[in-house]
Amino acid sequence: MAPHSLLDGHDDGPVTNGYTVDAGRDANTANGQQHNNGHVQSQSHLRKTPSEDEHDLVCVGFGPASLAIAVAIHDMIDNGSFQKLGSGSPPKVLFLEKQPRFAWHAGMLLPGAKMQISFIKDMASLRDPTSSFTFLNYLHKNGRLVEFTNLNTFLPARVEYEDYLRWCAGFFSDVVQYSTEVVSVSPAKASDPTAPVSGFTVTSKDVKTGALTVHRAKNVLLAIGGQPSIPKSLPSGHPRVIHSSQYAHLVPEILKERDSPYRVAVIGAGQSAAEIFNNIQTLYPNSRTSLIMRSEFMKPSDDSPFVNSIFNPSFVDSLYQKSATHRRALLEGVRSTNYGVVRLELIERLYETMYDQRRELGSDDRKWPHRILSATDVVGFENKSDKILLTVRPLDCASTSTAKEDETLEVDLIVAATGYKRQSHLTMMEDVAGLLPEAGEPNGTPSSNGFKTKDPEAKIKDRVVRVSRDYSVQFTPGKVSPGSGIWLQGCCEETHGLSDTLLSILAVRSGEIVNSIFGGNLQNGKA
Ligand SMILES: Cc1cc2nc3c(=O)[nH]c(=O)nc-3n(C[C@H](O)[C@H](O)[C@H](O)COP(=O)(O)OP(=O)(O)OC[C@H]3O[C@@H](n4cnc5c(N)ncnc54)[C@H](O)[C@@H]3O)c2cc1C
Ligand SMILES: NC(=O)c1ccc[n+]([C@@H]2O[C@H](COP(=O)([O-])OP(=O)(O)OC[C@H]3O[C@@H](n4cnc5c(N)ncnc54)[C@H](OP(=O)(O)O)[C@@H]3O)[C@@H](O)[C@H]2O)c1
Numbered sequence: 001m002a003p004h005s006l007l008d009g010h011d012d013g014p015v016t017n018g019y020t021v022d023a024g025r026d027a028n029t030a031n032g033q034q035h036n037n038g039h040v041q042s043q044s045h046l047r048k049t050p051s052e053d054e055h056d057l058v059c060v061g062f063g064p065a066s067l068a069i070a071v072a073i074h075d076m077i078d079n080g081s082f083q084k085l086g087s088g089s090p091p092k093v094l095f096l097e098k099q100p101r102f103a104w105h106a107g108m109l110l111p112g113a114k115m116q117i118s119f120i121k122d123m124a125s126l127r128d129p130t131s132s133f134t135f136l137n138y139l140h141k142n143g144r145l146v147e148f149t150n151l152n153t154f155l156p157a158r159v160e161y162e163d164y165l166r167w168c169a170g171f172f173s174d175v176v177q178y179s180t181e182v183v184s185v186s187p188a189k190a191s192d193p194t195a196p197v198s199g200f201t202v203t204s205k206d207v208k209t210g211a212l213t214v215h216r217a218k219n220v221l222l223a224i225g226g227q228p229s230i231p232k233s234l235p236s237g238h239p240r241v242i243h244s245s246q247y248a249h250l251v252p253e254i255l256k257e258r259d260s261p262y263r264v265a266v267i268g269a270g271q272s273a274a275e276i277f278n279n280i281q282t283l284y285p286n287s288r289t290s291l292i293m294r295s296e297f298m299k300p301s302d303d304s305p306f307v308n309s310i311f312n313p314s315f316v317d318s319l320y321q322k323s324a325t326h327r328r329a330l331l332e333g334v335r336s337t338n339y340g341v342v343r344l345e346l347i348e349r350l351y352e353t354m355y356d357q358r359r360e361l362g363s364d365d366r367k368w369p370h371r372i373l374s375a376t377d378v379v380g381f382e383n384k385s386d387k388i389l390l391t392v393r394p395l396d397c398a399s400t401s402t403a404k405e406d407e408t409l410e411v412d413l414i415v416a417a418t419g420y421k422r423q424s425h426l427t428m429m430e431d432v433a434g435l436l437p438e439a440g441e442p443n444g445t446p447s448s449n450g451f452k453t454k455d456p457e458a459k460i461k462d463r464v465v466r467v468s469r470d471y472s473v474q475f476t477p478g479k480v481s482p483g484s485g486i487w488l489q490g491c492c493e494e495t496h497g498l499s500d501t502l503l504s505i506l507a508v509r510s511g512e513i514v515n516s517i518f519g520g521n522l523q524n525g526k527a
Helices: 064-078 135-141 145-151 158-170 244-254 271-283 305-311 313-320 324-333 344-361 424-428 430-435 506-518
Strands: 054-060 093-096 180-187 200-206 212-222 241-243 263-267 288-292 370-373 376-384 387-394 407-411 413-416 485-488
Touching: 054 064, 054 200, 054 506, 064 093, 064 158, 064 506, 093 180, 093 212, 135 145, 135 158, 180 212, 180 424, 180 430, 212 506, 241 244, 244 271, 244 413, 263 271, 263 407, 271 288, 271 344, 271 370, 271 413, 288 376, 305 313, 313 506, 344 370, 387 413, 424 430, 485 506
Parallel strands: 054 093, 054 212, 212 485, 241 413, 263 288, 263 413, 288 370
Antiparallel strands: 180 200, 200 212, 376 387, 387 407
């Protein structure tokens, strides 16, 4: 088992979700296909393109961001606006996804976990509430609309929302290649090397066989999400050090006996860490768990309505226009809407667990089965025969903490719920470096109060990766023909705001991107 792959051996079968799906008014049931489960699966308006043809658009990754693009194209064909954009025939689109089937952060699909966002921010509603791909239509088609209404909530269970996303994805199975990992995006070779590039080649690897395939595309959209981030103090690839994204898949394989007194350390203070810390205690009633976090307190996510307007589609416009310094300060101020924060109900539940231990076992938390080590950092890892020793050290603002105060925890498993990086697109795009502008001056000064910012501007081989408001990568003028381009999703937080990595604006953003790619508005090289 490869320790750090996301769906290790967890191929749950075909892409369909086992339901008979029919998107409604626009589902082209005449083109229905027989799937493995015996049901008739309806198709979208997108059709498979012969692999040797040049595609109008190849999307890398088929998570919610790309799924929203598929839905937007379908809806725009359906309501005629695509034709008005000047495209007579349906576009030739292909989605390449490395997982064996559609799955949305499946390693974190924990019982009881709720969505962090209103279902109205689904794949379509905020762009077109009459679309067949709304969450409400999904409920309707699955016979649960009235019963869901009685739940009196805007926040479905994550497991239900994933089912909704999979239901949507099922309509596009003709145009998605699963188990296909993209390794690079390069400029297409032209007969005249001085002419502007008019397309790209996307090289993918069959995850099962390793065979490479090259796809040709006028436009490429990279929507590959985040990559697990593991603290440097921990070894990568160790079978008993896993990332939160692998939790639900690997924990039952690593900790096989429900009643064993396993010792588990969870690192982090975000939603993933809190959910895992809570879940381990339920899964293994005799476990001893430690939550190790750098922050002093577990803090609630701010979802108050004024602050929440940073997740409005219109906020992207207002943020994009601001200076880099202003943007950074603004993002820093609203970090607690998303990062290193936990839903209040879960904080209250964990507090009650701590309180109960205090009442039953006294105030020395070293005697408690479940501990929260706050203001503490991980400083050492040692693997002695079958023992894992994790050394932690209190953080002290007065910098008086020394190795004397270190505590060594003997554990059976470490779960790093330490968030995600968003850098892989730069490696994937290395071959297009020559089309990018030369690096200029850094775009703003680093923050003085510790907010974690990356380099002011992302770079590939000293060339700057700048992204326009419409999410297209800016190339040196004259290097790429109008009508061709590369588009980025999920790695533009610093210019387009916190909603960039989330579901918040996917419905609207996908409509904007489809308009930009197919509407002829794109001028490559424009600022
Ligand atoms: C546990 C969890 C719960 C969350 N809950 C919420 C929530 O309630 N609300 C919210 O707004 N946000 C939530 N988020 C944030 C999350 O980022 C978004 O919900 C959403 O997943 C973003 O979609 P995406 O398509 O940009 O990225 P992803 O969902 O990460 O999808 C990217 C896809 O690209 C694929 N891929 C990656 N590399 C390659 C490659 N080289 N070749 C081919 N395919 C590749 C991946 O396998 C994946 O399927 C949650 C995140 C986590 C981790
Ligand atoms: N039910 C749900 O819907 C659900 C569940 C889980 C996650 N999510 C979403 O998924 C996204 C990511 O959440 P997340 O909790 O996985 O990540 P996160 O919010 O980025 O939190 C990462 C945590 O890890 C800590 N950390 C990072 N590097 C560290 C290091 N080297 N050493 C020690 N600690 C370190 C951070 O601490 P510092 O702050 O000190 O850096 C932070 O507390 C968010 O959008 C969240 O809302 C949603």
